[in-house]
Amino acid sequence: MTSTSHDRLLIIDFGSQVTQLIARRLRELNVYCEIHPFQNVTEAFLKDFTPKAVILSGGPASVIDEGSPRPPEAVFGLGVPILGICYGQQVMMQMLGGQVESGHGTAEFGRAYVSPQEQQLHLLDGWFVAGAEQVWMSHGDHVSRIAPGFEVYGTSPNAPFAIIADLDRNFYAVQFHPEVHHTPNGAKLYANFVRMAGFTGDWTMHAYRDQAIAEIREQVGDAQVICGLSGGVDSSVAAVLIHEAIGDQLTCVFVDHGLLRKGEADEVVTMFRDHYNMRLIHADEQEMFLSALDGESDPETKRKTIGKLFIDVFQKHAAEVGGAEFLAQGTLYPDVIESVSFSGGPSVTIKSHHNVGGLPEKMGLKLVEPLRELFKDEVRALGRELGLPPSFIGRHPFPGPGLAIRCPGEITRQKLDILREADAVYIDQIRKHGLYDEIWQAFVAILPVRTVGVMGDGRTYDYACALRAVTSVDGMTADYYPFSHEFLGETATRIINEVPGINRVTYDITSKPPGTIEWE
Ligand code: XMP
DSSP: OOSSOOOOEEEEEEOTTTTTHHHHHHTTTOOEEEEEEEEEEEEEEEHOOSSSSSEEESSSSSSTTOOOOOGGGGGGSSOOEEEEEEEEEHHHHHHOOEEEETTTOOOOEEEEEEOOOSSOOGGGTTTTSSEEEEEEESSSSEEEETTTOOOEEEEEEEEEEEEEETTTTTTTSSSHHHHHHHTHHHHHHHHHHHHTTTTOOOOOHHHHHHHHHHHHHHHHHEEEEOOOOOOOSHHHHHHHHHHHHHHGGGEEEEOOOOOTHHHHHHHHHHIIISSSSOOOEEEOOOHHHHHHTOOOOOOHHHHHHHHHHHHHHHHHHTTSTTTEEEEEEEHHHHOOOOOOOOSSSSOOOOOOOGGGHHHHHHHHHEOOTTTTTTHHHHHHHHHHHOOOHHHHHOOOOOOOTGGGGGOSSSOOHHHHHHHHHHHHHHHHHHHTTTTTGGGSEEEEEEEEEEEEEEETTTTEEEEEEEEEEEEEESSSSSOOOOOOOHHHHHHHHHHHHHHHTTTEEEEOOOOOOTTTOOOO
């Protein structure tokens, strides 16, 4: 889905690790933007996209090298404001008649301080109020001569051209990364840039909702749509949005694989079928999944078995919806950004992630992905806009393979039942202590060991479990949550007293990396 009714800013990506953050900063300013890898940005593309402004991202290459990435010349003839960041600055200088040299002795990585020049620049409104500004540098090469028409507006000890601009052409370029948190005033620089470019900040969640509904109607026409509903935030928001657009043309399939948390299936079905009046198929396939997994202990086999069965089951039930042409998915923006890889090598598979990504090719369905342009917190904001209850919107992520990957070692129904009970007590504790929203994700893993204990006057020989709770921004890195000892002690006591089958509780204090969030 492409937004056409809003002013659009184009980010040309040269492969920086932090290009997404540029988009993030712009969205916070209610500006609609899209990131496109430099290879895709041709002259024809530019004509079609008609950006109101362009940002050239950073990137790992050296403009001095032959064949290094470049935007098309035409970008400088569009007559719109352009902002170059780091590599973006260097490529601008190289193409517009300046000069770039290789690092030796002037490479800068990390914190630096930029001081103003005498002349003022509106891009820097609100900067230098308390003297030099902290910025984040990350460059090997540097600009050694600026292009004709440019002047200097800020310098750092190692970057004499830290901030440059050509006011006649509305071209701006900075050597540092204003999009990262370590450039504390960076957001202001973006705010000034988009204000000067004439953006009105009309990209609000309300506008997005109306536009998305109109686009879904146009895309789908009177065809049928099916949607795999997991009860997680993304698929829930996607389903409610699509339902608002096309009502009973949408059928959701909720697959209960027997690996859900306590009460979860009822909660999801009640919410969507009874509260939202959606057509919902509750596929109770616990037997099929649990017999296939019975006794299985290899983490990858578990994941692959679940992934494959999930597709089979989904297909079976989707066939009940006669003639569906579309499959709806809650794909988010970070999942779809095509980032530019310079390494060329395949990345290592840590875990085979389970999602419904394999479905469309197999089923010959077209995709409806109304959240493709949103970050996770924007999806939550859209959920609020759509009136989804806060308890749903704030839910911790739950993995597709469910409790299977929280049961290291052999999966048995008995262990899953014990795990469900222990998890419910743990989450109840977290909610009672008002900690749920501070934590990215919390759960219990049941361990494949039994330990000796004493309860009353008797000996016990039961399972040990591990509590896990992490803070994170995106699930890519995480730290363990620093519960108080009182909280941990109280929770351990409750679990052991209330959950038959567990007689020992441990707390997992591993960060990610080196650990992962889930145990398998
Ligand atoms: P890891 O364990 O890789 O998890 O640190 C990072 C985040 O991803 C979730 N996760 C999954 N989500 N399908 C999903 O939809 C999966 O197969 C899967 N495996 C892990 C995990 O819960 C955490 O939020």
